Amino acid sequence: MTSRLPQERRIVTEIPGPRSRELQERRVAAVPPGVGSVLPVYVTDADGGVVADADGNSLIDFGSGIAVTNVGNANPRVVERVKAQVERFTHTCFMVAPYESYVAVCEQLNRLAPGGHEKRTFLVNSGAEAVENAVKIARYATGRQAVVAFDHGYHGRTLLTMTLTAKNMPYKHGFGPFAPEVHRMPLAYPYRWPTGPENCGPEAAAQAVDQITKRLGPANVAAVVVEPIQGEGGFIEPAPGFLPAIAAFCRDNGILFIADEVQTGFARTGDMFACEHEGIVPDILTTAKGIAGGLPLAAVTGRAEIMDTVHGGGLGGTYGGNPLACEAALAVIEEIERHELTERARRIGETMLPRLRALAERYPEIGDVRGRGAMIAIELVVPDGSKAPDPVRTAEIARRCHARGLLVLTAGTYGNVLRFLPPLVIPDALLDEGLDVLEEAFAG
Known part of the structure; x- marks a missing residue:
């Protein structure tokens, strides 16, 4: 599928940037705190596998608005x-x-x-x-x-x-x-x-x-x-x-x-x-x-x-x-x-699961890699054999991903799961780069 926006990760400011921080101040004065946000960057455009913010940053989208934009954001036919x-x-x-x-x-x-x-x-x-x-x-x-x-x-x-x-x-x-x-x-x-x-x-x-x-x-x-x-x-x-x-x-x-x-x-x-x-x-x-x-x-x-x-x-x-x-x-x-997007979802899983399993071999805090198609997750635990959930480490990895321009979501009863929901139309190169960013986040 053709894309309207460049399918690239582009970081031009810290995340969130100054314009997003200004908008966040307005939000705090207008919206109750019970309405949360994963990442306070304010979106101005989105297409394919990227989300662009008010500061000109382009983030790789591994969330799809929580599995909503499966066919891509602002899909031309839609x-x-x-x-x-x-x-x-x-x-x-x-x-x-x-x-x-x-x-x-x-x-x-x-x-x-x-x-x-x-x-x-x-x-x-x-x-x-x-x-x-x-x-x-x-x-x-x-x-x-x-x-x-x-x-x-x-x-x-x-x-x-x-x-x-x-x-x-x-x-x-x-x-x-x-x-x-x-x-x-x-x-x-x-x-x-x-x-x-x-x-x-x-x-x-x-x-x-x-x-x-x-x-x-x-x-x-x-x-x-x-x-x-x-x-x-x-x-x-x-x-x-x-x-x-x-x-x-x-x-x-x-x-x-x-x-x-x-x-x-x-x-x-x-x-x-x-x-x-x-x-x-x-x-x-x-x-x-x-x-x-x-x-x-x-x-x-x-x-x-x-x-x-x-x-x-x-x-x-x-x-x-x-x-x-x-x-x-x-x-x-x-x-x-x-566009046979069911098959595309399977191919996304075939790309993600082996890489995440290889990552788990290197980082024992990844207790489980699971999911199907383009609905994949890793569960993080204390690496002592107890399987005790580690929500602190999970939140830290998510923050590192966000700072590097990868939008990921957390989940789980214990708050210790990173979940990945890329749009089904995400280009292969962008999917691979997102996984590279995730590896960098684990490395520190």
Whole structure:
């Protein structure tokens, strides 16, 4: 794909530079501190694999706005379709006067979502809203109330999704009381499983099934909500066999399996959706982030017989499926398929994983290298064999990367994971240079 901006790292000031620092002062006076930022550089342009700031610096982007700009920032096809739409109309509310692009996005998601069964989709604004609606539909369709989530999971910041989320700080601390009938189960976390990664999948699945059976009773459970690869939890890829076993248990007991693909969807992991890796066909699939190239859009896609149970007017929202966002989503899907970005994500993983594993050979504080496609992470620990998390070292490496012009994100329940989400259109040379910068950060 052609790029509008030079695909290069360029440092002309310290980071953040003087103009960004001026803007940060304005921000402090106008925005509450509860809204955080990874790196206080103020962006003026972005394209392909780079982000340009107000001081003229060009940073390599290993974050993609948290897996949003999969097809590249300001992708030309996205821009073209959104420009054409904004000249026609910007809003009618689909529930008042509908429009074709909303229907077209739903048709595409019904086509792309796993499984050959008949599907239905409706559109909302954010990942949290999608997950909340998925649970709402599951409860309505099953007549049950209990919902199961997993350790280390992240599902959003609304009341229900905050309840589903496992991590206290910063997502839940002080914001209770939380929603009722949400129950947490162990996740198959290979690196930290007591009896070793080879036993993790079957043992974790057996524990979860046992606890659901004893504590809740399967007949009371409406849905299991799970990320096929956990996002904020630290890019934990459940051990092989875990998710299929949970899906089979759900199927045998009339429990709906909800795959939260908000961060993993739209070619990010080397499949269109991460649940496809183990052949899982969810009852309901939630998507957001990478769906519309940066415009706010999310979706709930599910089996027709489930989605059709809800009464008229029970689903929707004023801005859900905004026509600009719908045009962007149609462009994103075109670009993913036209440029074979699922395969591109696999190639990114094939580049990153060997280099990160080689880095782990040199630096024993890298306890684990994991991920799939262009969703890769390293977990940092105290190098004494204890696997004790080391969030201080993690934050220091992130700061060094930022100072050198590489935008990286941290994650994990313990704050000790560096996660890498490069745009799927990042040039190979820029990807390699970003990994060089990361190596320099470890070296000091």
